Amino acid sequence: MQRCTFYHYWRSSASWRVRWALAIKGVEHDVVGVDLVAGEQSTPEHQARNPLGRVPALVLADGRSLAESVAILEWLEETVPAPALYPEDPWQRARTRQLVEIVNASVQPMQNISMLRRLSPEVPVQRAWAAHYNELGLGAYEALLGQIAAEGGGNGPFSIGDRLTAADLFLVPQVYGARRFQVDVSRFPRVLAAEAAARATPHAEAARPENQPGGSLG
Ligand SMILES: N[C@@H](CCC(=O)N[C@@H](CS)C(=O)NCC(=O)O)C(=O)O
Structure with a gap:
């Protein structure tokens, strides 16, 4: 899997889910903070990563970006199947x-x-x-x-x-x-x-x- 950049806020629960999954699956990534209290989620730069202006967002080395923690987790599961985070049954x-x-x-x-x-x-x-x-x-x-x-x-x-x-x-x-x-x-x-x-x-x-x-x- 290509290296990616993880945009998060330290106390965001949705960011936490993805941060944890990236670690479990051993995905190499850079980390960039988006300060929600300072309103950085509403900047045009961040809205280009997530049109809803929220964290987390995952940006791939080729420039594509994915937001919504459920979508990110399911994408990680499909591209890096082990260790699995969803049961087989x-x-x-x-x-x-x-x-x-x-x-x-x-x-x-x-x-x-x-x-x-x-x-x-x-x-x-x-x-x-x-x-x-x-x-x-x-x-x-x-x-x-x-x-x-x-x-x-x-x-x-x-x-x-x-x-x-x-x-x-x-x-x-x-x-x-x-x-x-x-x-x-x-x-x-x-x-x-x-x-x-x-x-x-x-x-x-x-x-x-x-x-x-x-x-x-x-
Ligand atoms: N369903 C989204 C929720 C994303 C979300 O609500 N993130 C919060 C932090 S936990 C946020 O960025 N809030 C900023 C705002 O509402 O302006 C996901 O799972 O990624």
Whole structure:
């Protein structure tokens, strides 16, 4: 695979998913920060990488650029198949995608910086809104993990059975986000078990926001 450039923001959960997948798959890449607080995502340079003006974006050596973390992960999976991030079994793949979309479609968009600013200029209003959708989404994720176990899809410790999948790469950053919004995540024991298992895998810690240049837990 050709060398690529990864555009990200250190605390962006969508960037985190891709940063982690690039490391797992051993894809050689350069890293460029896009400062969301300073508004760099809205520059013409960045909009040429992603017309929606968001991170992450992956730019290939030949100049083509790809945005949307789900599209990037699936492209990585198809071009660098090992180690696999999607199960071989079609039903388990579908379950993986269902878990991915709970986070990607129903939780993260509701806490995105531009959405929160449009919702209200008041930070407490923004935080309550984001917390609500994190609770809702993680509650659904928890329930689905129970269904997956009941239908024989493996009893953890990961989201899907005994292997790290794309679902975990979406879950871990979302649990981090939920904690930031002071959601009581102890209500979601299956989620926490999957998070712990995923965090114990190689590359997990290096991908975390606090381990990026410019990152801190402050
Ligand atoms: N569905 C997109 C979400 C991308 C996204 O919302 N990124 C956020 C950071 S996590 C962003 O760039 N926000 C900047 C803004 O809203 O202006 C993906 O998975 O890549």
